Amino acid sequence: MVKIAPSILSADFANLAQEIRRIETADYVHVDVMDGAFVPNITVGLPVVRCLRPVTRMPLDVHLMVDRPIRYVEQFCDAGADIVTVHVEADTPENTALALEKIHAKGKRAGVVLRPKTPAEAARPYLKACDMILVMTVEPGFGGQKFMADMMPKLRTLRDWIDQENPACELEVDGGVDPVTAKVVIENGANVLVAGSAVYGAADIPSRIAELRG
Ligand code: DX5
Ligand code: ZN
Numbered sequence: 001m002v003k004i005a006p007s008i009l010s011a012d013f014a015n016l017a018q019e020i021r022r023i024e025t026a027d028y029v030h031v032d033v034m035d036g037a038f039v040p041n042i043t044v045g046l047p048v049v050r051c052l053r054p055v056t057r058m059p060l061d062v063h064l065m066v067d068r069p070i071r072y073v074e075q076f077c078d079a080g081a082d083i084v085t086v087h088v089e090a091d092t093p094e095n096t097a098l099a100l101e102k103i104h105a106k107g108k109r110a111g112v113v114l115r116p117k118t119p120a121e122a123a124r125p126y127l128k129a130c131d132m133i134l135v136m137t138v139e140p141g142f143g144g145q146k147f148m149a150d151m152m153p154k155l156r157t158l159r160d161w162i163d164q165e166n167p168a169c170e171l172e173v174d175g176g177v178d179p180v181t182a183k184v185v186i187e188n189g190a191n192v193l194v195a196g197s198a199v200y201g202a203a204d205i206p207s208r209i210a211e212l213r214g
Pocket of ligand 1: 032140142144
């Protein structure tokens with residue numbers, strides 16, 4: 001079944017506990033961590049994950065858009081993250097592999113993320129060590145951008161490799177997902193859909209979540 005991971009980047013940060021209750025029919029809470037260096041924006045970090053942990057039983061899906069995330073992955077696990085994903089562009093291949101190991105050593109799920117310009121091949125060395133691969137369908141940094149349909153061949157390639165090499169691995173898509181583009185990413189093999197503006201901008205959030213699932 002398709003899972004929905006609303007991004008709290010589009011929520012009201014002054015009322016996060018309440019904003020998470022509004023998405024309780026979804027599957028994961030997607031938390032976008034940005035450092036102002038890997039991406040040109042700054043969002044939230046460890047203290048926010050720590051505060052969210054006791055207010056929800058939903059898994060926290062933490063997307064790290066930070067340089068050299070290996071420095072922080074264990075702290076995000078300790079703060080309460082259930083899934084931690086790191087960008088392959090943010091460090092050396094050795095450190096990316098080591099970051100995945102550190103997340104697993106904490107008993108959490110680990111994954112790698114690909115920016116739009118990064119080819120599917122960049123994820124392949126980590127495929128067997130990943131619980132999730134995240135394909136960006138916008139340039140990371142901001143919510144509310146236009147969906148990049150030209151990422152679909154990459155998504156399809158990753159779906160084929162996952163089916164062959166590690167079928168338990170989830171394939172997540174992030175950026176510009178709405179009821180129309182959701183159908184396209186599902187057709188191309190995604191099973192976890194991140195959606196920020198399409199969820200928090202909806203008049204009726206539970207029915208929007210159901211609509212995105214297809
Ligand atoms: C962008 C973030 C996304 C963002 C998606 O860098 O990783 O998670 O919140 O927002 P929408 O769904 O509005 O494109
Ligand atoms: Zn994200």
